Amino acid sequence: MKIRPEQAGDQAAIRDVLIAAFADHPHSRNNEHTLVDALREEHALSLGLVAEEGGEVIGYIAFSPVTVAGEKCGWYGLAPLAVRPDRQRRDVGRSLVKAGLAALRETGAAGCVLLGDPDYYGRFGFARRAGLTLPGVPPAFFLALAFEDSQPAGEVAYHPAFDSCK
Template sequence: MDVGAVHIRDECADDIGAIRCVVVDAFADHPHSQQTEHCIIDALRAAGVLSLSLVAESDGAVVGHVAFSPVSIGDGSPGWYGLGPVAVTPAQQRRGIGRALIEAGLARLRGLGAAGCVVVGDPGYYGRFGFVASADLRYPGLPPEYFMALSLTAAPARGDVAYHAAFDVA
């Protein structure tokens, strides 16, 4: 997928250092970040659960990244994923790159037959992609309006959602 001069593609081994730099830079001044997002991605990759890892490339440089990894649902519903972290280098933000990464990732999940996707974040931003807060899916300890889900199939899911242990990186 291309957005202007930006190409969206799967990550490759040569991208790992650049991904880490983009993620560190993107979250450096974020008020709700503990600056561990790059560690989460590394831990997901090391655990073999980085299900989908896409980069945005411009002029041969990685300028954005999005990760998707499996989540567990309290009722045992299979095929659910968590979106995040998603990052775009500060100089390239507000150009639609993050949107393109998320849309490409969701399209790939649909193609894989995924049941759904959850995300923690700004409802105003993620609502654009169809994510909504749901009383049926909860992330304990987080205000419900900041935890949203997007069903990709008609199969309902209910219960508490748990991300992989890689998200517990401190």
């Protein structure tokens, strides 16, 4: 398996992976593919990585900037993470998360937030962080990982594309 940045010509395969991965997910509105399309169109997709095996895209992860208390502060949101159903539970997602976080750190990012399973994302260092909130979601599932000693405080806002895809 190879992890690489998404490139021109990957969009259809990424879309297929997103649709398949979230088809039966209990907390999905099955719009992750439209979210990624919107982030691309609005030039708000900071990082998109694909997992490729045998020339086929089998997984995808996206990162986009977030604001904290209305300010840009070098933090990013991880969403979505998707692995084709026939390749799940084979470390594809883990590899994508690790590669994505490493790439963010290399660019000088200050941290990353996500909405997800604390048990899964806790293995990467994500945890509930006092002072960071995301309105309308259960606080136990809003997680953050600071890459620096300091951490901003306040309400986190994702790119408006997330609202338009609700």
